Amino acid sequence: MISTGIRSRFLILFLLVCALFTILLLGAYQAPSGHLPSILAGKHGDHGKPNEAMLTGHAIAPKLGNATAKAELGRAAWKVLHTTFARFPEKPTDDEKEALRSFVHLFQRLYPCGECAEHFGKVLAKYPPQVSSRSAAAMWGCYVHNIVNQRLKKDEFNCENIGDAYDCGCGDDEPKKKQA
Ligand SMILES: Cc1cc2nc3c(=O)[nH]c(=O)nc-3n(C[C@H](O)[C@H](O)[C@H](O)COP(=O)(O)OP(=O)(O)OC[C@H]3O[C@@H](n4cnc5c(N)ncnc54)[C@H](O)[C@@H]3O)c2cc1C
Numbered sequence: 001m002i003s004t005g006i007r008s009r010f011l012i013l014f015l016l017v018c019a020l021f022t023i024l025l026l027g028a029y030q031a032p033s034g035h036l037p038s039i040l041a042g043k044h045g046d047h048g049k050p051n052e053a054m055l056t057g058h059a060i061a062p063k064l065g066n067a068t069a070k071a072e073l074g075r076a077a078w079k080v081l082h083t084t085f086a087r088f089p090e091k092p093t094d095d096e097k098e099a100l101r102s103f104v105h106l107f108q109r110l111y112p113c114g115e116c117a118e119h120f121g122k123v124l125a126k127y128p129p130q131v132s133s134r135s136a137a138a139m140w141g142c143y144v145h146n147i148v149n150q151r152l153k154k155d156e157f158n159c160e161n162i163g164d165a166y167d168c169g170c171g172d173d174e175p176k177k178k179q180a
Pocket residue numbers: 070071072073074075076077078082111115116117119120141142143144145146148149152154156157162165
């Protein structure tokens with residue numbers, strides 16, 4: 001006959017083993033990510049929201065020596081930036097303002113012409129992105145582009161025309177409301 005003491009010690013041991021298994025199983029569980037390879041499912045280097053140091057750190061790309069490539073890249077990049085500002089909401093939410101601010105800073109840091117990014121970083125430090133409205137963002141974009149123009153001895157652009165210049169003709173459909 002097994003004494004009550006031994007039985008209760010077995011019971012405690014059994015409960016401990018069960019608890020250990022539960023912890024191990026929960027730790028090993030990861031939410032299913034469909035058929036995405038793990039690199040696309042955010043399991044590699046997913047460190048959450050960008051912080052200030054990440055937004056304003058050093059320019060990442062190396063020097064871009066080829067002048068033709070630099071000019072082509074520049075024209076395309078300015079087009080993306082000005083069109084982004086022209087399509088930004090006139091009354092953005094705080095989240096949308098933060099998204100644009102982060103985008104501009106990361107655009108600068110990752111810009112594929114390292115020396116351009118380095119210089120543009122100094123421009124951003126002096127004139128931080130204006131994200132309170134579409135008009136503010138568009139005027140700011142025009143202003144900082146003019147600073148780069150001036151440095152490269154190009155003509156100044158008249159920022160009064162910025163609204164018309166980047167009307168992409170894409171229509172003004174409301175973006176899909178945030179998914180629940
Ligand atoms: C962030 C950034 C930094 C750069 N830094 C450098 C650099 O350090 N050194 C370098 O050699 N190149 C740099 N470039 C590239 C350079 O600015 C030009 O894009 C490139 O020299 C080609 O010039 P572009 O004369 O064809 O006209 P771009 O300056 O590329 O402009 C394209 C078109 O935009 C319009 N535009 C001009 N000014 C404005 C304005 N103020 N607002 C709105 N629209 C305007 C005009 O219609 C113009 O034809 C940079 C580009 C970017 C995006």
